[in-house]
Amino acid sequence: MKEFDVVIVGAGPVGLFLACELGLAGCSVLVLEREAEPGSPWRAEPLGMRGLFGTSVKAFHRRGMLHPLLVAAGVGDDSGANVDSDEPSPPPIAGHFAGIMLDPADVDLAALPFRLPSPAPEFVMTSLVAIETVLSERAAKLGVQVRYGASVSAITQDDESVVVHAGDGEYVGRWVVGCDGGRSAVRGLAGFEFVGTEPQFTGYTMLASIADQEKLSPGFFNLTPTGLYIRMSAQGHIGMMDFDGGAFDRSQQPTREHLQAVLRRVSGTDVTLSEVHLASSFTDRSMQATTYRRGRVLLAGDAAHIHSPLGGQGLNTGLGDAVNLGWKLAATVRGNAPDGLLDTYSGERHPIGARVLDWSRAQVEVMRPDPHAQAAQGFIRNLLGTRDGTTYVFQRISGAWIHYDLGGKHPLVGRNAPDFRLEDGTRLGDLMHDGRGVTLDFSADRSLHEAAMGWEGGIRYAAGRARNDLGVGAVLIRPDGVVVWADGRDPDRAAFEQAAGRWFGSPAI
Incomplete structure (x- = not known):
């Protein structure tokens, strides 16, 4: 019975993206899928059409999968992003709140935090089959194994590993991640508590x-x-x-x-x-696991949280889980994770899931067919007729609102990094294809360069003037694209080393 570093249950977009993240880091990965074969009418056009918003599209961009994604979506290289401009391009679609459509022209991009032009568009409409095809091809290249027709029936774990009984076989993983949807077998078998509210429609x-x-x-x-x-x-x-x-x-x-x-x-x-x-x-029905980890079993995507599909938040939130978890679990598998790193997955993503559930509940309440809700509809329509109202809702839909409390002083810390562009044309997204963290040093500070070399195995260093540095002298970015340290024109080496040690462990030298 072969042992894998990680066994993932569920070969949807969340499970496959996570598998790619782990495979990129050199982990041995097995994906178990209960369906007999990939693809179904429910995942292809038109029933399987889904919208990927900004943070999700950026994740594909940062792993070098933007072009295949756009081709699969039928967009090709025409992302609609004016990447040579100093201003981000307006979104082609802004989404809706409670069935009330937003006007993209009313989105005030200048009011959104820390945005720069990027090849990654704000929105891509595609199908689940297209997304899964792109991810499956990447996973295969990274050595990920996928087995179909393997329905999980039992899970047992100890301090060292987890045994998954699926189909006619048993599979051993040092870690198991349930990405198997809203009726997750992994969640139930591993004893996760799942709480929330009952449905109205x-x-x-x-x-x-x-x-x-x-x-x-x-x-x-x-x-x-x-x-x-x-x-x-x-x-x-x-x-x-x-x-x-x-x-x-x-x-x-x-x-x-x-x-x-x-x-x-x-x-x-x-x-x-x-x-x-x-x-x-x-x-x-809106439900959430009280924690995303029990021992060596973790949850991501709909296995961790379910809600109505209003606003298209389910897939995008699940992909956010996978991006956040992947590098942390990989570092844990490799044995070079700093203390408590894996626990930050649930600590960071659980509050995001809770707010998404409330966002869904709010829309349902506004849509109820009674005089009180219909009065609220009129009020919401008036708000969404304003630039501020539209911008606020778009920020929630696109993921631009997400801000982890990482304790940094700079307002960029805890946010998804803008796609900084160096004068030689190199973009942050180009530097993240290998799944490492990145230090961008716009000040070309020799002391900072020397410090960054201590983490060169896990952090890539790049220096040079930026086309628009947004007023910072240097930034440290995690593999998931989140800024963990930023400083002004004269970067503080000691503060950099503290942040690098917290997220990447002890320096190699």
Whole structure:
């Protein structure tokens, strides 16, 4: 029975991105997936369409996967980012709050913290299949093994390893990470506590033939006095929200008659579904694991937190989990992690997940079909008609709001690093392809250079003037793109060494 450094359960985007991060660091990785084979109608266009927002797209950029991602999304190299400008480009799509669409022209980019132009666009619309194809190809190149048709039935762990029983086999990992979705087997078998709030609605998504679709209002989101329905870009791709308290059991397969009755109720029409090709239901149940780690078992993505799909936060939050966890778990596997590094994963990401759940709950409350909620809808529409209101919501959707409390004095510390560009054209994103941290020294301070060389195995050093240094003289950036130290024109070597030691351990020399 072969032992792996890490066994990941779930071959969706979160599990595969995590596998790539670990493989890049030289870890042996096995991914177990319960589905018999990759790809399904639910993951391909149109049902599997998802939006990747700024922080997620940046993660692909920093690992050299931006071009394959854009090609898979059908964008090619045309990211829409004016990277030669001194100002970031406006987003092509700004998203929505509670079904109320935002106008991208009303996003005040100057009000967002520490932004620079980047090849990584603010938004990419693509499918789960496309994302998983890009990640699967990268994982294979990094030596990651993926086994399909392996449904997990038992997990046992001790102080040294975890045994996963899946399909007809047993697999041993020094660590196990559950990335196996909202009904995670790993979460239940490992004894994680999962708490939260019960649903207010049943949602449906379907691909259907509509005999008289002209009876449905045009437009993407249609809020009505009895619910909401969404007309996707593809003909016959419909989403619905029925505020029934989540009464429809997801274990039931919705019939054509049931779906037609719901659509008629929420649309206020007598529209007819002549045939339903694919359909599924979901709810706005909002639950979160109380911790993301129990012993040698960790959770990421929907296995750690579930909520309604409003705002497209699920996939993006899950990818954020994978990026945050990957380098920390890899350092732990290699034995060069500073004390407590792995525990910062749950410490940093759990509050992010909690705020995303509240963001989802707030939208559901505004959308409820009663006079109080409809009064709130009018109030929210007025706020979103302002530049400040639109910018605030876009900041929440895009991930620009995320700020870890890392104790640094500089306001850039704890934030996702801007894509600094040196005068020779090198970008921060270009320097992060190998998964190491980065020291950018715009001051070319010899003392700082000497200090940085002590961590050259885990931190890349690059010096030179920046096209726009945002007023800093030097920055230290973790492998996940988070700034852990920043200083002014005259960098403090001692402060740099303290930050490097905290996040990267003792210097090699």
